[in-house]
Amino acid sequence: MVNDGGVQGPIRTLHVDIEGGWGGSSRSLFELLRRLDRDRIEPLVAHRQEGPVSERYSGVGIPTRHIPEIASFAPRPYNSFKIFLGSAPRLLGLGAAARRLASLAREHRASLIHLNYEGLFLLAPRLRRHAGLPLIGHSRTHVPGNAWGRWLVRTLARELDHIFFISDQEEMRFRELEADAPLAGTVLWNIAPDPVPRRPIAATPEIVYLGSIDWAKGTDRLVDLAAALEEREAPPMIIAIYGEARQDPSFKSAMERRIVAEGLSSRIELRGHTAKPEDVLAGAFALVRPSRENDPWGRDVIEAARAGVPVLATGDYEGVVRDGETGYLFGEFDATVKATRLTALHEDRALWQRLSDAAAQLGAERFGGARQVAQFSDVVSDLMARART
Secondary structure, rough: OOOOOOOOOOOEEEEEOOOOOOHHHHHHHHHHHHOOOOOOEEEEEEEEOOOHHHHHHHHHHEEEEEOOOOOOOOOOOHHHHHHHHHHHHHHHHHHHHHHHHHHHHHOOOOEEEEEOOHHHHOOHHHHHHHOOOOOOEOOOOOOOOHHHHHHHHHHHHHOEEEEOOOOOHHHHEEEEEEEEOOOOOEEEOOOOOOOOOOOOOOOOOOOEEEOOOOOOOOOOOHHHHHHHHHHHOOOOOOOEEEOOOOOOOHHHHHHHHHHHHHHOOOEEEOOOOOOHHHHHHHOOOOEEEOOOOOOOOOOOOHHHOOOOOOOEEEOOOOOOOOOOOOOEEEEOOOOOHHHHHHHHHHHOHHHHHHHHHHHHHHHHHHHHHHHHHHHHHHHHHHHHHHHHO
């Protein structure tokens, strides 16, 4: 049965999430679904990881199911083969995951399935076979421009009916790798949570990092930044790292050893995962995104903008961070240059306030949610209308 939001009631949808509320893609999905008009769309979320997602969804009346068989593989610019081999044991369970999801879709009387992450591309053909429903997806990372990325893109282009991109940068890369028949797509900026009222900046201001601890994210560069702050005898400021090492725990261990060896414990701390980054950002002095992928537009950046936190990021795309207006962009990572900029912000609080106000205004306009809900709901309704013809 295809529900279309008319006489038959709301469109029932199934959303496949990998992170269980721990990561950015999961948080982004929650912020979208909780704002939907339930008279129009009635969602159910299936998640691979256990975590805070179930409690959050329960609080807004959205049912969830834990399906641990869900598996993903996301190619990277480097070491994709190694990552694929590491993912292979879980990928062997994709058939079981597809059957469970198809059964869940029938139980929910779903008319459409949403894959919330491009790394679920190997699940897509199996879901087509077992569920026989329209599929939509999300491209949430910058797909690498290599053979692995082409495999992902062309699989999704073949299997999906529509795809959402979290910025025009993701769409540009997707189109570069796509085959001749383009997949219908929409740029759908992530939604930031409603901001927590700001707290006064602490006597020792916090420079925040939010995200995975790994080489591609450039997390080790934060130790360089801490060293640069110490070397130039900057005012008291501490780099607070919120996140975990998902791919390689030894990478985090090496960072910890270096912090101790160089006597930087007063400048940088690894604080583990936070389930409420909005609370962290409410008192943050700045957010630093030192990514080696030159992608200054991630979940951390939009949440910082919504919270009025200036961002210092590596890259040149001004879709979120507007250089000199809401924060600063750096074409290349240079710890000394960033340390100098942070010191200047520390000493000129009027400048900091101008950046904060501009970031908060941009965050409210672009990441507040109303536009995204309308875009998503219209795409779902249009797909259902076409399915009836």
